[in-house]
Amino acid sequence: MRSRKVRVAIIGSGKGSNAESIIRHANYEHSLFQVSLVIASKPGIGLIKKAELASIPVFVLDTSLGSMDKSAQICQQVKENTIDVIVLAGYLSRLDDAVIETVNGRVLNIHPSLLPMYGGVGMYGKRVHEAVLAAGETTTGATVHIVTHDYDEGAIVMQASVTIDEGVTAVQLADKVLKLEHEIYPVAIDKCVKLWF
Ligand code: GRF
Numbered sequence: 001m002r003s004r005k006v007r008v009a010i011i012g013s014g015k016g017s018n019a020e021s022i023i024r025h026a027n028y029e030h031s032l033f034q035v036s037l038v039i040a041s042k043p044g045i046g047l048i049k050k051a052e053l054a055s056i057p058v059f060v061l062d063t064s065l066g067s068m069d070k071s072a073q074i075c076q077q078v079k080e081n082t083i084d085v086i087v088l089a090g091y092l093s094r095l096d097d098a099v100i101e102t103v104n105g106r107v108l109n110i111h112p113s114l115l116p117m118y119g120g121v122g123m124y125g126k127r128v129h130e131a132v133l134a135a136g137e138t139t140t141g142a143t144v145h146i147v148t149h150d151y152d153e154g155a156i157v158m159q160a161s162v163t164i165d166e167g168v169t170a171v172q173l174a175d176k177v178l179k180l181e182h183e184i185y186p187v188a189i190d191k192c193v194k195l196w197f
Contacts (some may be wrong), residue, residue, distance in 0.1 A: 006193045009037040009083040016047030018185050023054045025186030032193040037081045047125040056175035071096035078102045106196055107147035110185050112177045115143040119152030138164055142181045142187035158188040
């Protein structure tokens with residue numbers, strides 16, 4: 001039996017709705033992990049509020065720094081807080097290899113499509129859903145995957161799909177997929193923790 005919950009850091013740039021759902025799940029007794037740190041890419045974002053409400057320590061990256069220095073800041077925080085797993089939730093920058101290595105490759109991301117479709121550079125936010133609608137798809141979904149050097153290309157950990165109703169807008173579709181993200185992300189983290197530790 002594990003003697004302690006695995007320590008997770010969430011890194012994000014947005015509203016923090018996935019972080020909120022991950023934090024809620026982590027607080028259940030049966031969950032295998034705890035959220036020990038939240039790293040925000042800039043000040044003033046919703047993610048910070050969600051972490052503060054849950055009394056989770058927050059570190060805000062210095063936006064005046066270049067990407068190498070930001071990576072060094074992330075690595076330092078990960079080490080100081082003895083983080084085991086990094087979870088990206090709406091983090092838009094590419095994660096440096098050095099960061100991935102600090103947690104031995106145990107980095108997860110969620111993407112709002114059924115990867116490998118509608119992933120890769122430039123495919124984020126509303127653009128993903130617009131592309132899905134433009135292609136006339138009848139289903140879409142969300143994917144949790146391992147983060148590697150290349151955008152949205154690591155091994156898929158979990159996928160779930162939703163149907164696309166006729167006449168739906170990209171914003172409505174984004175909302176439907178986001179609800180699905182909230183359901184699968186915490187479960188996928190537990191699944192990986194079980195495998196990795
Ligand atoms: C989600 O749609 C996720 O798929 C993408 O960024 C968004 C983050 O939203 N990677 P939130 O900050 O968790 O609300």
